[in-house]
Amino acid sequence: MSKELLTGWGRTAPARAERRSPSSVDDVQAAFAERRPVIGRGLGRSYGDPAQVSGGLVLDNRALSEVHHFDATTGIITAGAGLSLDDLLRITMPAGWFVPVTPGTRQVTLAGAVAADVHGKNHHVDGSFGQHVLRLTMVTPSGVFEITPSSDPDLFWATVGGMGLTGFITQVTVQLIAIETDKVLVDTRRLNSLDEVMRELKESDATHRYSVAWVDCMTTGRHMGRGIITRGEHARVSDLDSPSLTGPSVAKLTVPFDAPSGLLNPLSIKIFNEAWFRVAPVHKDRQVQSISTFFHPLDGINDWNRLYGRRGFVQYQFAVPDSASEMVVTAIDQLSASKVPSFLAVLKRFGPGSPGHLSFPMAGWTLALDLPVGPAALPRVLDELDELVLGAGGRLYLAKDARLDGRHLRAMYPRVDEFLSVKARVDPENLFTSDLARRLDLIRK
Ligand SMILES: Cc1cc2nc3c(=O)[nH]c(=O)nc-3n(C[C@H](O)[C@H](O)[C@H](O)COP(=O)(O)OP(=O)(O)OC[C@H]3O[C@@H](n4cnc5c(N)ncnc54)[C@H](O)[C@@H]3O)c2cc1C
CATH class of the missing domain: 3.30.70.2520 (Alpha-Beta Plaits)
Incomplete structure (x- = not known):
């Protein structure tokens, strides 16, 4: 059995998707050129179908796990979107820095943490993961964007919690929190x-x-x-x-x-x-x-x-x-x-x-x-x-x-249409889709 938690719910097995591990912006853009449905994927620790796209192309982010910069005085780290929190903590904890928000497992990637805007046991104090992200680099069918919460708030906040549907994140910069001990x-x-x-x-x-x-x-x-x-x-x-x-x-x-x-x-x-x-x-x-x-x-x-x-x-x-x-x-x-x-x-x-x-x-x-x-x-x-x-x-x-x-989705998430109009700006042909997006109509028709 795979370690990844891919559950189905009373449905027949999905059509196979092709899986690739892009290691550069060019690789991601080459995938767009094929005009196939595409979705990013981290360590597959989501419980449902957000990182699956039946019959499409799954872009695994694990080849993008390099640490680009870690400043041990400020606790700011910039890394490839596929770096797991586990690997990140092996580097930052000995220097006295911990992730500002951690889910119940470290086996998630930075992009997965952003795309689900994950929360931890400290949400009442520190909020969710996306609130500690300083910068994102993402590849969309409309181009490559390097965004901060202030440079393009619409795209930033549609991507944080956007379940991978606005584009493929390649790099994440996060502010860590200081710790004195482990x-x-x-x-x-x-x-x-x-x-x-x-x-x-x-x-x-x-x-x-x-x-x-x-x-x-x-x-x-x-x-x-x-x-x-x-x-x-x-x-x-x-x-x-x-x-x-x-x-x-x-x-x-x-x-x-x-x-x-x-x-x-x-x-x-x-x-x-x-x-x-x-x-x-x-x-x-x-x-x-x-x-x-x-x-x-x-x-x-x-x-x-x-x-x-x-x-x-x-x-x-x-x-x-x-x-x-x-x-x-x-x-x-x-x-x-x-x-x-x-x-x-x-x-x-x-x-x-x-x-x-x-x-x-x-x-x-x-x-x-x-x-x-x-x-x-x-x-x-x-x-x-x-x-x-x-x-x-x-x-x-x-x-x-x-x-x-x-x-039900629209009743629970009243900003779906706002989300879809930001998505339309960067992904006008709806290349980014997933089995979850199809099931929940999270695609502008
Ligand atoms: C034991 C366990 C405990 C958990 N506890 C918590 C918890 O306490 N709090 C919490 O919030 N969550 C929790 N989760 C859920 C988990 O944190 C999220 O599902 C997280 O998104 C998984 O990250 P991943 O890297 O495995 O991503 P995946 O599951 O592979 O993908 C998740 C989403 O990220 C998108 N994505 C992946 N890579 C990219 C990319 N490069 N660009 C754009 N989008 C991308 C995918 O398309 C998908 O929509 C838990 C899961 C497990 C298994």
Whole structure:
């Protein structure tokens, strides 16, 4: 099984695409000359179909992973769009610089982080990845553009969160954040109800740079949505007995084969959740954790997706505004009652969104669910969740979506037409497209 997380949702296998790895602007422009549908691709860590284009040309950015300039006094780095956050951190962490925003895995490329405008556990403080990008170089069918947020705000913000549909990014300049050590001081709380989890998470907006909660979506009744909150701050030299500053650790475990598809069933997940909950400390402060453990636990296990078996799983992540906090309770209540098992459920706070036309975060709540494929009720349960999200004025995360349709997209992302007119300026023939764009009508007809 590929490490890349290419999921389908009840569709037949897509027609094959040709895959190339351009190493220069000329290579990218040569692809345009063929007039075929084209899309950029990083490490394939999106869960759905944004980096696929059936019958077209996939331009893999991995040959563009050179570091062009890194200033260890200012923390500004300019690198090829295919540099992974993992490789970047191996260079910058020993010099005392960390990425301003990291998703739950370092195995994403700079271009993938820009195109999905990824968020981390610090969105309520630091916003999303695109808000720390100083410059982008991109190749479009209308030419090569080197843009900053002020030189061409429309193209910049259509590209940040634009899921690769405005052109092929070749270079990214990012402002990193200073760190004194490679450790995080972590405060943990085990809480018996969703109310408590949500109240404490909200309070953390003002007290912690990083915060996240694991929520138990399998328990009903008064403990419905009980959870474990972990909150962290970068440790300073004065916090540690023996401070160190090294790059991220390397994965030590590998899942050697696909688990049987039924392994993750309601009973096994309920047992897992119970054990996970019980093992967490009720209250622990200032526990020293490595950056890898705190930010990227799944990177410690190669091929972790095999645990879901050959049928795989669906990721479902929504955001809703603060005014719709009740909707989070209703969603978890519905999910718990449905008996559709959710292996991992992660609740986070979002601060205000970025100016990206299609950027996902909005001030309020976000819940991400990993749902093993199998239960007959799963499609219905997700359709019902879609309606709840829509009713709450929320949206789904395109980097994790594999099943939404165009009608819902426009209700969730009201700036689609604005986005499409910027796209038309740089890509008048709609060469940049993807299976996601086709599914969601993200192409001007
Ligand atoms: C374990 C895990 C945890 C995750 N946690 C989070 C999280 O906490 N927060 C979060 O926001 N996301 C999270 N994600 C999702 C992930 O961060 C995004 O999907 C990210 O975009 C993947 O980057 P990639 O390099 O693999 O890009 P791909 O998945 O290959 O592509 C993603 C998008 O980028 C575009 N793209 C790629 N290269 C280029 C290019 N050169 N030019 C233009 N467009 C390009 C593609 O067309 C596509 O639309 C997680 C994913 C995994 C597997």
